[in-house]
Amino acid sequence: MSANAKDRPATASWEIREATAQDWPAIWEILEPVIRAGETFTWDRDTTEDQARAKWFKTAPGRTFVAVGTGRFDGVVLGTGELHANQGGGGSHVANAGYMVRAGYGGQGAARALCAYSLDAARAAGFRAMQFNAVVESNVRAVAAWQAMGFEILATIPEAFRHPRLGYVGLHVMYRKL
Incomplete structure (x- = not known):
């Protein structure tokens, strides 16, 4: 699946594909430090590997995917x-997604590429919009990336996230039509 031109990062050195069970060890290597740091995701910092796997791997119409390096990151x-319906029932036409990038590889466009992939996947699955429920306002790179991808901040819930270094910070609700 290729991203729409307006959603695609300027450069890419990876291929994005559906995740398989064999990808789990590499996915856990990415998730664990992010979860333990407790700075960008609302997950409990003591989430176990089994809990993380159950939470991260989605079933249809949801999906889980990976960005696998090419070239020098082969x-x-x-x-x-991961992509899933934000709510059930009458709210099931709005998607939600989350992304994590391997430590040391941030700022190279992988998160934007993952987002673009999920936007295409959401459109293909019949979702009409995508909503991020909890973008930590101190995660300024992510906020800027999602805004560049067409998301707008609908609201900020003050002091809704307890950051381990900064204390209580806001959580943005971000949205975009597909």
């Missing part, structure tokens, strides 16, 4: 994402 899982 075969390295550089990032991962």
Whole structure:
């Protein structure tokens, strides 16, 4: 699946594909430090590997995917994402997604590529919009990336996230039509 031109990062050195069970060790290598740091995701910092796997791997119409490096990063899982319905029932037409990038590989466009992939996947699955429920306002790179991808901040819930270094910071609700 290729991203729409307006959603695609300027450069890419990876291939994004559906994740398999064999990808789990590499995905866990990405998720664990992010979860333990407790700075960007609302997951409990003591989430176990089994809990993380159950939470990250989605079933249809949701999906889990990976960005696998090419060229100088050949075969390295550089990032991962997951896509699912934000709500059930009457809200099931709005998607939600999350992304994590391997430590040391941030700022190279992998998160934007994962986002673009999920936007295409959401459109293909019949979702009409995508919503991020909890973008930590101190995660300024992510906020800027999602805004560049067409998301707008609908609201900021003050002091809704307890950051381990900064204390209580806001959580943005971000949205974009597909």
